[in-house]
Amino acid sequence: MDSSVALLTIFVLAVFVGFEVVSKVSSTLHTPLMSGANAIHGIILVGAVIVAGRADSAGAVVVALVAVVLATVNLVGGFVVTDRMLEMFRRRRVDARSEDAE
Amino acid sequence: MIPVWAQVVYLVAAVCFVLALKGLSSPRSARRGNQLGVVGAVLAVVVTFVMEDVDHLGWILVAIAVGAVVGVVFARRVAMTAMPQLVALFNGVGGGAAALVALLELSETAPTTSSLVAVAFSVLIGAVSFAGSAVTFAKLQELMTTRPVILRSGHYVSVVVLAAGIGLAVGVVATGDLSLAVLLTLVGLAFGVLLVLPVGGADVPIVISLLNAFTGLAVAAGGYVLDNTLLIVAGTLVGASGTLLTRLMAQAMGRSVTSILFGAFRGGSTAGGGMTGAERPVRSAGPEDVAVLLGFSRRVVVIPGYGLAVAQAQHTVHELATVLESRGVDVSYAIHPVAGRMPGHMNVLLAEANVPYEQLREMETANAELRTADAALVVGANDVVNPAARTSPGAPIYGMPILDVDQAKAVIFLKRSMRPGFAGIENELLYDPRTTLLFGDAKESLTKLVSAVKNL
Numbered sequence: 001m002d003s004s005v006a007l008l009t010i011f012v013l014a015v016f017v018g019f020e021v022v023s024k025v026s027s028t029l030h031t032p033l034m035s036g037a038n039a040i041h042g043i044i045l046v047g048a049v050i051v052a053g054r055a056d057s058a059g060a061v062v063v064a065l066v067a068v069v070l071a072t073v074n075l076v077g078g079f080v081v082t083d084r085m086l087e088m089f090r091r092r093r094v095d096a097r098s099e100d101a102e
Numbered sequence: 103m104i105p106v107w108a109q110v111v112y113l114v115a116a117v118c119f120v121l122a123l124k125g126l127s128s129p130r131s132a133r134r135g136n137q138l139g140v141v142g143a144v145l146a147v148v149v150t151f152v153m154e155d156v157d158h159l160g161w162i163l164v165a166i167a168v169g170a171v172v173g174v175v176f177a178r179r180v181a182m183t184a185m186p187q188l189v190a191l192f193n194g195v196g197g198g199a200a201a202l203v204a205l206l207e208l209s210e211t212a213p214t215t216s217s218l219v220a221v222a223f224s225v226l227i228g229a230v231s232f233a234g235s236a237v238t239f240a241k242l243q244e245l246m247t248t249r250p251v252i253l254r255s256g257h258y259v260s261v262v263v264l265a266a267g268i269g270l271a272v273g274v275v276a277t278g279d280l281s282l283a284v285l286l287t288l289v290g291l292a293f294g295v296l297l298v299l300p301v302g303g304a305d306v307p308i309v310i311s312l313l314n315a316f317t318g319l320a321v322a323a324g325g326y327v328l329d330n331t332l333l334i335v336a337g338t339l340v341g342a343s344g345t346l347l348t349r350l351m352a353q354a355m356g357r358s359v360t361s362i363l364f365g366a367f368r369g370g371s372t373a374g375g376g377m378t379g380a381e382r383p384v385r386s387a388g389p390e391d392v393a394v395l396l397g398f399s400r401r402v403v404v405i406p407g408y409g410l411a412v413a414q415a416q417h418t419v420h421e422l423a424t425v426l427e428s429r430g431v432d433v434s435y436a437i438h439p440v441a442g443r444m445p446g447h448m449n450v451l452l453a454e455a456n457v458p459y460e461q462l463r464e465m466e467t468a469n470a471e472l473r474t475a476d477a478a479l480v481v482g483a484n485d486v487v488n489p490a491a492r493t494s495p496g497a498p499i500y501g502m503p504i505l506d507v508d509q510a511k512a513v514i515f516l517k518r519s520m521r522p523g524f525a526g527i528e529n530e531l532l533y534d535p536r537t538t539l540l541f542g543d544a545k546e547s548l549t550k551l552v553s554a555v556k557n558l
Contacts, residue, residue, distance in 0.1 A: 003329070007326055007331070007334060010331055010334050010335060011322060011334055014322075014334065014335045014338035014339055014342065015338055015342045016342075017339060017342070018338060018339040018340070018342025018346070019342050019345075019346050021123045021124045021127065021339075021343060022123060022126075022343040022346055022347055022350075024128075025126075025127035025347070025350065026127075026128075026129070027350070027351075027354050027439040027440075027445045028129065028446045028449050029126065029127060029129060029132060029446055030350065030351055030354070030444065030445035030446045031186075031189075031444045031445060031446040031447050031450060032126060032136075032446070032450075033123070033126045033127055033343075033347060034189060034310070034311050034314055034344070035185075035189050036123065036126040036135065036136050037123060037126075037314060037318070037339075037343055037344055037347070038189055038192055038193050038317075039136075039139060039143075039192070040119050040122065040123070040142075040143075040318075040336050040339065040340050041193075041196050041314070041317050041318045041321045041336065041337055041340045042143070042192070042196050043115075043119075043143055043146055043147075043321070043332065043333065043336045043337075044199045044203060044321045044324060044333065044337075045143075045147060045166075045199070046146050046147060046150045046330065046333060047200070047203040047324045047328050047330065047333055048199055048202070048203050049147065049150050049154070049156065049162055050150060050154055050328055050330070051203050051207055051210065051328075052156075052158060052162050052165070053155070053157050053158065053159075053162065054157070054210060055157070055158070055206065056210065060209060060210060061158055063202055063205070063206060064202070064203075064206055065158075065161055065162065065165040067198075067199045067202035067203050067206070068165035068166060068169065068199075069165045069166075069168050069172075070169070070195040070196070070198050070199040070202070071195075071199035072166050072168075072170050072172075072173060073170075073173040073176075073192065074192045074193070074195050074196035074199065075143055075169075075173070075196075076169065076170045076173035076174060076177075077172070077174065077177045077188075077192050078173070078177075078189075078192045078196075079136060079139060079140050080173065080174050080177035081180075081185065081188055081189070081192070082126075083133065083136050085182075085185065085450050086132050086133040086136060087133070088450055088453035088454050
């Protein structure tokens with residue numbers, strides 16, 4: 001199979017998977033889910049590292065490093081803030097469960 | 103070419119991301135889902151360093167360290183109420199990174215036509231997302247007005263800018279010229295600003311979600327340029343799930359995505375509604391009167407809204423509820439799906455204030471309880487309790503599911519002023535004879551109420 005067609009295939013299948021995985025989300029989780037998805041696209045860090053590692057001119061290196069910083073902020077910050085939101089849900093759920101057990 | 107073993111690790115990382123999103127859509131598995139996402143990200147980044155013959159390694163590691171510190175500090179320090187703008191900010195920098203990666207790839211290599219299409223797409227969409235997110239951040243942080251900003255003939259300006267963007271994108275694909283691509287970036291930035299300026303405050307969360315999907319697609323296009331399957335899968339997952347999430351959010355708010363975006367082009371997404379009612383008589387009261395009303399009720403339903411989030415009054419409202427409960431009043435919270443600044447935001451805020459889960463009511467249950475409630479205490483909410491959503495077909499919020507506060511025996515509004523909510527329409531309920539208004543900042547009013555109830 002031609003490699004660009006292979007990539008297109010991956011793209012189209014990923015569209016369906018993306019729709020499928022969030023189709024049953026409750027509105028309570030809209031915010032954390034958006035935040036988690038937000039963190040995942042921070043994986044552009046991989047792309048930023050690749051172009052930074054290949055950059056020849058000083059200008060390109062600088063721009064690439066800026067991209068690395070921005071992508072890392074997105075990736076790391078995104079996961080940390082999502083975890084912080086979910087921490088509160090967890091604490092609440094544990095409380096509810098321990099009361100059930102009583 | 104990426105070695106096979108690295109491709110396999112990328113596949114594992116991609117599976118982690120799918121499971122992360124899956125986990126995040128159910129309360130029980132949400133936290134584990136997020137952690138799986140971290141695992142996937144770490145795997146992918148480590149593998150990239152190992153397989154690529156990376157130059158400037160020291161500098162790259164420094165850049166990652168800087169980014170990580172900034173990200174963690176922001177994510178940890180920012181108040182829970184400021185969460186939406188933080189998400190907007192993270193989304194914007196991600197979009198910016200995607201655009202820069204595509205620009206660099208164009209400057210360093212000679213891509214084929216199909217990857218030039220992806221470069222143009224990634225540059226344009228990444229720039230739109232960056233600038234659009236910056237404007238949403240400014241709106242939510244109240245660095246600028248939260249009202250829709252309508253430029254004179256902004257509609258035509260947007261169309262011209264978009265046309266220029268498409269023209270430049272075609273130029274980039276045809277020539278592969280870097281300076282055209284830089285120009286395309288600037289046009290993308292301009293379009294991002296124009297896209298978000300006319301959107302009203304209440305619709306901003308939906309726009310964040312949409313821009314989130316945009317960034318995902320820009321990342322996917324970047325993956326196509328770099329021949330990197332992981333970026334394609336991860337970006338597309340976010341693009342697709344973000345699009346669906348945007349639609350779900352819009353449905354929860356009784357709005358359509360197209361009316362928010364293109365309604366904005368036509369002249370304001372949530373503008374409209376005169377403020378002529380300012381002189382009409384309303385019944386306002388002091389904290390002591392309201393305390394009597396609440397303290398001698400059997401059942402009080404609290405309706406927390408956006409104003410409570412802004413005033414950071416979630417802890418004080420819990421305090422008031424505790425005082426009332428000690429007097430034998432039955433207190434519950436009615437949570438509208440879009441209460442707060444984002445769908446689900448209010449649940450997070452109340453959880454932070456240790457409000458017991460059993461006291462939170464979703465809309466259907468809440469409406470049943472409101473019918474038997476002696477008092478409904480509306481704290482900084484307006485549009486989500488506006489009966490116009492049921493009764494006046496012309497209203498912008500018509501059809502939006504609301505909390506039937508008007509069914510309670512008495513209604514108390516804690517409001518800063520008579521200014522209408524984000525939808526910009528009058529709330530008839532404010533003029534109802536059963537309604538009492540207590541003006542002031544939500545937190546101050548609640549603090550006064552707590553001491554007034556204690557003194558009863």
